[in-house]
Amino acid sequence: MSTSIPWEVLDLIATNLDPKTLATASSVSKSWRHVMSSDHLWEHVTTSHFPSLTPLRSTTVPSLPYHRLYNLGFTSTKRRQPPPSKPRIPLQNLLFIITLTTSNSPPVTVIKPGTAISRDANALFLFDIDVRDHEKWLNFELLDDTKVTWHVVLRGFEGVFTMMDCKGKGSFISGSDGWFSAELPAARWCCGGSSGMVAEMRLTMREEVEGGRRKMVVGSVCVGVLSIVSWRYVGVDDGLRYLQHFLEPHDV
Incomplete structure (x- = not known):
């Protein structure tokens, strides 16, 4: 008996996941990656968090997946706002x-x-x-x-x-x-x-x-x-x- 989860079920679960969990789940297997990287899952997340980047799809790279676009925005934010280091002088x-x-x-x-x-x-x-x-x-x-x-x-x-x-x-x-x-x-x-x-x-x-x-x-x-x-x-x-x-x- 097959123990694989139907993609429809995965897709239903994925709609309730946050971006970090979606990214983690996409590394489980090829089939999970296919589902968890779908544009319809990442479009809303990307436009909500990084609305200034979404025009890149329509004006520059129409084939750019939304999960890649989200990753670009997330990486840029982390670089601009690194956590402060502990002071060296107590x-x-x-x-x-x-x-x-x-x-x-x-x-x-x-x-x-x-x-x-x-x-x-x-x-x-x-x-x-x-x-x-x-x-x-x-x-x-x-x-x-x-x-x-x-x-x-x-x-x-x-x-x-x-x-x-x-x-x-x-x-x-x-x-x-x-x-x-x-x-x-x-x-x-x-x-x-x-x-x-x-x-x-x-x-x-x-x-x-x-x-x-x-x-x-x-x-x-x-x-x-x-x-x-x-x-x-x-x-x-x-x-x-x-x-x-x-x-x-x-x-x-």
Whole structure:
């Protein structure tokens, strides 16, 4: 007794299969390939996914099978959108160095390794740094001429990148907090232009009373990288991939 499946049954099954399963099924045997590669199965799939390619059949190569046309579009899409590689630099290999200066105060600096900073719960490149335990920061008062710098250093001082260097007009005050932002340059493998990202720093203030006088001092610092395309903070991996172009000395 023959155990082969009638082509009519195969064709009926094939109409309910997705493109990946159709392609896999076509390699089972010659008869399956004949059925699973039929134009009437692939025409709708191809015109739905790659409508800009379908005119090739009518204007250029009328004999081109739809499954071949679909494969051309699928291959092109995969080449244009390769999965991002994992960053070569882990967060724990970085040092964050943040310095604040005003005209009437000496500079105050906090240095935090990547292993000691609080990460955003959603794995965004957004980090909170508590400075309440740093004595010098307790006496620092935010003024209009405050200058802020944020450096990222690769462990072993193999590379340093300045994320931000702002003074005065580079900041604005909203409520009691200070905000600073700086557009980031394009990675060096790009031909000029913008990276599409902005480094941001928020100085969260708290009130202190000293000698009967109330003043606002810095309680914590929040730094992050924002995409100006989506206006969302980028993920940790995206931020690290960006930084590695500047921090790795032999990266090309």
